[in-house]
Amino acid sequence: MSTASTVPATAGDVKENHGSLHIGDLEVNFFDSVDEHSGLPPIVLVHGTGGSTRSHFGFLFPMLAAKQRVVAVDLATPQGPPDEGQIRMAEQVQAVIEKVLPDRPVTLAGYSLGAVVAATAAGTRPDLVGGLILMAGWLKTDAQQKLRNDVWRALRQSDVEALRRYQAFCAFSAPLLAMLSDGEIEALVSSFRTDDVMAAQMEINRHVDLTDVAPKIACPTLIVAGTDDLMTPFRQSKRLFGAIADARYTEVTSGHAMVVERPAELVHLIAAFNANPNQYPAGAILPARRP
Amino acid sequence: MPTSTPDALRDVSVIIVGAGFSGLGLGIQLRRRGETSFVILERADDVGGSWRDNTYPGVACDVPSPLYSYSFRTNPDWSRMFSPGQEIWDYLRAAAREEGLGPHLRFGAEMLEARWNENDHRWTVRTPQGEFYGDVLVAATGHLTDIKLPEVPGLETFTGELFHSARWNHDFPLAGKRIGVVGTGASAIQIVPQLAEIADQLVVFQRSAPYIQPRRDRVFSEAEKNLFRRDQRTVEEMREMLFWYNDSRFAARRLIDDYLAEASWQALSHLDKQVSDPELRAKLTPDYTIGCKRILLSDDYYPAIQRPNVHLEAAALERVEGSTAFSAAGEAFELDVLVVATGFETYDLPSSYRIFGRGGNALADHWSNGMQAYKSIATAGFPNLFLLNGPGTSLGHNSVIYMIEAQIDHLLAALDWRSAHDGRVLEVSSEIENAFAKRLDEGAAETVIIRGGCSSWYLDPRNGRATLSWPDFAHRFRDECAPFDPAAYDHGEQSAARA
Known part of the structure; x- marks a missing residue:
């Protein structure tokens, strides 16, 4: 979870193309695995706060790209009022879809802030999105989240080292952190960023509100919540489940960092939904997975 | 041919060959569903498969015990993360006993020959304990069972x-x-x-x-085991964590x-x-x-x-x-x-020389270009034969018990379908089998099994195909291979009524 660099997201056998486009003075980078493999809809991935395609989707991008085309957007952080952040970022996603995958249904999958952006993109341009996956998203920033945001902001002013520790504490589930050695904890702590881009995205997080846009989402939607998520508690995902008409809901046993804690389970959920979005009807809570 | 002594399970719906993890797992599920018309033929004198046969000093599994067990029969009593082989064997013996498989087990009943009968559309299995007749034959014979000695002069x-x-x-x-x-x-x-x-x-x-990685083994404390007993979810949560970590x-x-x-x-x-x-x-x-x-x-x-x-x-x-x-x-x-310690026969299974399908063809001949099966379970020319833990099921990264359970689900759905359709015979076409095998070959070509620059027991040296290997996530095996799709099978004939 370190950098927002535009190093290619993958290696192995995925031959992704890197491209970019401009919206105003923002440069938006994206990656495209190109190879269709099958008749499945392409998947468009949108990363979360402080992340990038590489840092959040180093696993999901290449592993999903083994079976279907994957495009991932590296969000550019807009200047301007933070309450317009979600829509400015959604425009970037819409522009990438129109450029790279015009005139075909895509499955749009967002994680954390990326879920907010994806939901906004799907609600404002329903014609672009055939299926929507919201991982660790939220409907409207609530008092618990604002309190955490306050602490984040205060620590950034007073003690950046403490801020990194606080981020690790908040991002990962208690059971995962409990298993790590001291060295592994320190490696995790040092990977967190505290720069101005991160701070700007935290301001956007304070102002998220999908209340109006959620009812406009028309496509089949899968909501994925982390049982142990402190940053976007699962109850927030349940609010999305209530607000989006054609939604189904499932939980993974994870903290907010589900892309790190349960990446294979996310591949399963995303791939299965992409192959058959209506395997479970609107309103369904997916049956528990008991491997 | 030995004369058959009276045996209530001489003539059954399902014959299972092998009483290791696969055969017992299927037997348990059949029992739990109230099925009684099945027999488990075992060549040795006890259940347990590999865990009965491997008793060498230090024997243990290299899959963590909470994961190397049935999901439908979790065990709060494992002594450690990687429990000794004896404990795994004990676990299987207790499972067979407590799930009521005793009456269904026949020991010293090695499958000498299994033959599809074109007239009554049923299987006959010849053993030292006489012949057994079944509508469905399940080869739960495993692939790490028949020992392989090195070809060393002298x-x-x-x-x-x-x-x-x-x-x-x-x-x-x-x-x-x-x-x-x-x-x-x-x-x-x-x-x-x-x-x-x-x-x-x-x-x-x-x-x-x-390549050797740290084992990260540890003892489960009495307090932990007690918690596992008091709250089964805690065992399941550990199992789920291990499964998804391994799958990654x-x-x-x-x-x-x-x-x-x-x-x-x-x-x-x-x-x-x-x-x-x-x-x-x-x-x-x-x-x-x-x-x-x-x-x-x-x-x-x-x-x-x-x-x-x-x-x-x-x-x-x-x-x-x-x-x-x-x-x-x-x-x-x-x-x-x-x-x-040179391992086992893997790619050219001795059991495949003993199974004869349509036209008296041996499974080994059908597999002369490498073993393969539709969804790793069914093969053309061998009606009503189902394979457990056979071709395309080995993993280098996760638990084979999970694979076996996915196959059991497919098989149970197939048996349900037969019950609802007058016992019609299930057989896949060569086209369907080959198409599935081709996809596996293409998948394997993207993995380290083919591209890693070694020869392993996952490969068939006769053709270089990774016939043992499932070249994907374990969860993908369940997603793809657990569902039974009757449309993939031809089903014209009907098994004759049992005698």
């Missing part, structure tokens, strides 16, 4: 004691002996630390150095750089930490990409190799003369005992 003339790791001779005293161990696979690296303690001299013949390791098998580098680092830093002598370290450094052969887990193998009474011979055993074992490097070793 091996049969060895004047000392010689046995395979899975046929351990516990009557022979090994203390103070000069012992050779042939092989450095999963069995050998568990055996070597044990023998190093008691041998006078121990020579390990290594053809190819394995497939990214390295699919050669995704970051994950491949991480897996290599885990192994090679372990080697660096445990072995300081650069010359020995070089001998112990593998020459292929990690994951091409099974990745081994051990904390005591490298220390054992460095004991003064242990010699690592980084060359294959080439020939044996009397009591002398010669390595391919030309070294000679005087030995009292040779332990052959």
